[in-house]
Amino acid sequence: MSSETLGRSPGVASPRGPAGAGSRKRPVVQRVFGKNPLGALLSTPYLIFLAVVFAYPLVFAFYMSLHDYFFSAPGAVVDRPFIGIDNYVAALTDPQVLQSFRNVGVFLIINVPLTVILAIVLATALNRVVHFRAFLRVSFYVPYVTASVAVVAVWLFMFSGNGLINNVIGPLAPDPSWLINPTLAMPTIALYVTWKQLGFFILLYLAALQNVPNELYESASTDGAGPIRSFFSVTVPGVRPATALVLMLATITGANLFTEPYLLTGGGGPNGASSSPVFVMYQEGLQQGKPGFAAAIGVVLVIIVLTIALLENRFAGGKEE
Numbered sequence: 001m002s003s004e005t006l007g008r009s010p011g012v013a014s015p016r017g018p019a020g021a022g023s024r025k026r027p028v029v030q031r032v033f034g035k036n037p038l039g040a041l042l043s044t045p046y047l048i049f050l051a052v053v054f055a056y057p058l059v060f061a062f063y064m065s066l067h068d069y070f071f072s073a074p075g076a077v078v079d080r081p082f083i084g085i086d087n088y089v090a091a092l093t094d095p096q097v098l099q100s101f102r103n104v105g106v107f108l109i110i111n112v113p114l115t116v117i118l119a120i121v122l123a124t125a126l127n128r129v130v131h132f133r134a135f136l137r138v139s140f141y142v143p144y145v146t147a148s149v150a151v152v153a154v155w156l157f158m159f160s161g162n163g164l165i166n167n168v169i170g171p172l173a174p175d176p177s178w179l180i181n182p183t184l185a186m187p188t189i190a191l192y193v194t195w196k197q198l199g200f201f202i203l204l205y206l207a208a209l210q211n212v213p214n215e216l217y218e219s220a221s222t223d224g225a226g227p228i229r230s231f232f233s234v235t236v237p238g239v240r241p242a243t244a245l246v247l248m249l250a251t252i253t254g255a256n257l258f259t260e261p262y263l264l265t266g267g268g269g270p271n272g273a274s275s276s277p278v279f280v281m282y283q284e285g286l287q288q289g290k291p292g293f294a295a296a297i298g299v300v301l302v303i304i305v306l307t308i309a310l311l312e313n314r315f316a317g318g319k320e321e
Helices: 003-007 028-033 037-065 086-092 095-128 133-145 148-159 164-172 185-209 214-222 227-238 240-255 259-264 277-287 291-316
Strands: none
Touching (some): 037 291, 086 291, 095 240, 095 277, 133 185, 148 185, 148 259, 185 240, 185 259, 214 227, 227 240, 240 291, 277 291
């Protein structure tokens, strides 16, 4: 036995053994594409999709917002002079634009918390249902997949001046009625969107609940916790990543509100009380022929939504401990 072998302590690996192997340089493919090149390859089509459908339009919208941009015939060479932040100044001082941002703020304040609360409560209840489980889950999901035009007709009937809701509440009915009332138009739209999209968010929570171990509920029950205490001590912390996802999705879809005001209130009425930034972009960019102005509104909206989404992800605890 050599002196080198005798002098080495037991359990210490040789520098030429497995411990030394980790110090070798990784292949070029792994250094470029990561430890799993196949995964990077399979995700490439989706990355291309994101670049074409999201990244390029966003960059081009920013370019439009900095120029006196207007649409022209294909192939025509026209001058679109650089005007800096003039479109942003015009957008942020326009009363119609500012009102649309206030309107969507009211919408998000009502829609997002209501969506999170109802979705997690109903998902927890559906997760414990034994009989008619599939029927109940499909029932909640049907409004989400139903065409908005068909569902809007029902809501117009329910919330019209002589509709079902006013007939039920009688003297408590507002005057003017819900969707033509400047104060109640946007809250009514928020309730409609919450009801229509609730099934999708319930499914997200149902999927998250499958990852909450039953042992935690059994331990809580052993410690004397009832259903309500178990809900707040086990269920709510167990689905925190799903809650962060629901918050961000509800915020992003709500900030892009367009179809519902367009159909329910005839285009942002009454007097712009239910208009949204996206609807104003449609009016200014396509109807009024001011795409640079509309692009500036869109860039501001993206910045605001991204800021809110990052704060929600930060404080809602989207990352698991």
